[in-house]
Amino acid sequence: MMGAKRTDDAAAALRSYAARPQQMRFIRAMSQLADNRPFGTASRVYLSVPPAISQSPKWPAWRARIQDGLPDGVMVSTYEDTFAGQEYAWEAAMEAFEGLVVVGKQKRAGSRVFILGPVARLELRTMIAKRPVLLYAHDLGLVPVVDCKPDPLPHPYKGTRLKLTVPRCWPRTSDTLTSALAVLQPRTETAPQPRDHLLHPFDTSTPVSRP
Numbered sequence: 001m002m003g004a005k006r007t008d009d010a011a012a013a014l015r016s017y018a019a020r021p022q023q024m025r026f027i028r029a030m031s032q033l034a035d036n037r038p039f040g041t042a043s044r045v046y047l048s049v050p051p052a053i054s055q056s057p058k059w060p061a062w063r064a065r066i067q068d069g070l071p072d073g074v075m076v077s078t079y080e081d082t083f084a085g086q087e088y089a090w091e092a093a094m095e096a097f098e099g100l101v102v103v104g105k106q107k108r109a110g111s112r113v114f115i116l117g118p119v120a121r122l123e124l125r126t127m128i129a130k131r132p133v134l135l136y137a138h139d140l141g142l143v144p145v146v147d148c149k150p151d152p153l154p155h156p157y158k159g160t161r162l163k164l165t166v167p168r169c170w171p172r173t174s175d176t177l178t179s180a181l182a183v184l185q186p187r188t189e190t191a192p193q194p195r196d197h198l199l200h201p202f203d204t205s206t207p208v209s210r211p
Contacts, residue, residue, distance in 0.1 A: 014167040016147040016176070023176055026146045030132060030179035037098075043074045043186040046082065046097045048120045053103055054078060062136065066101055069142040073186040076101075090123055099132040099184050100124065102145070104164065106138060112166040118159030121152075132180035137166050144176040 016023060047066065053059055067076055082093055094100075102124055104114035114135060116124065124145065127133055134142040149165040 015169045015171060015174070016167055017149040017165070018146050018176075023146065026144070026176055027179045030176075030183050033131070034179075034182045034185070037183070037187050039187050041187050043071070043098045043184050044096060045070060045074055045076050045099045045101055045184060046094070046123070047076050047078045048100060048102045048116075048123045049078055050103070050105070050117050050120065053105070054080070062103070062138075066103075066136050066142070069136075070101075071181055071185045074184055091126060094123070094127055094131075097127075097131065099134065099180070100127045101134045101136055101142065102164075103136045104162075110139075112137070112140070112168065114164045114166075115153070116162040116164065118161060121160060121162040124162065132183050134177075134180060135164055135166070140166060140170065141172055142177065143170060144174070144180050147174065147176055 018026070047063070049059070053062075063076070067074070070076070077097075079088075083089075100123060102116055102120050104116040104120065107113040107115065114137065124133055128145060133145045135145055135148060137143045143166050145164065147167060147170055149167075151163040151165070153161040153163055155161065
């Protein structure tokens with residue numbers, strides 16, 4: 001009984017399903033991505049949304065909440081925005097996006113469990129090693145997928161879905177989220193220029209008047 005209680009306490013205090021070394025690798029990778037993004041570039045994020053949700057009356061409010069959770073100036077696109085009248089070619093299209101937000105079916109109201117369909121699972125798998133990938137977790141906001149527990153759900157003919165579980169004590173101030181959002185920060189300004197005296201510290205072309 002004591003062992004079971006300790007296990008329950010540990011689960012209740014869980015902040016991430018990723019071990020700390022894995023979190024640190026993620027943070028370093030995100031920092032490198034952010035540093036390597038050139039100035040003068042906008043930021044685009046793809047919203048992976050199943051039709052059952054995108055056609056729901058609740059979707060406009062959810063989309064607005066997702067937008068509010070992203071840095072100011074981020075442009076968001078859905079399937080309809082990206083592939084309207086075109087063939088679905090995800091691997092080519094994904095190169096135009098700095099990040100991905102997946103929107104799954106919540107197991108029940110207030111649940112920390114979300115189910116992604118086969119298409120969203122594919123988009124996540126192809127993007128997660130290259131870009132920040134976030135889960136829209138309703139009241140919890142945007143949660144880095146790296147902090148979630150992934151469980152594949154095979155199906156004999158509908159394709160494999162993915163169950164993502166958000167840690168019970170995941171904090172919105174997590175450094176994984178901070179580092180992911182830093183990558184998505186638009187860099188529309190130009191790089192700062194050094195002051196003139198720093199450009200030519202030993203320039204003697206201008207005479208100096210002496211008293």
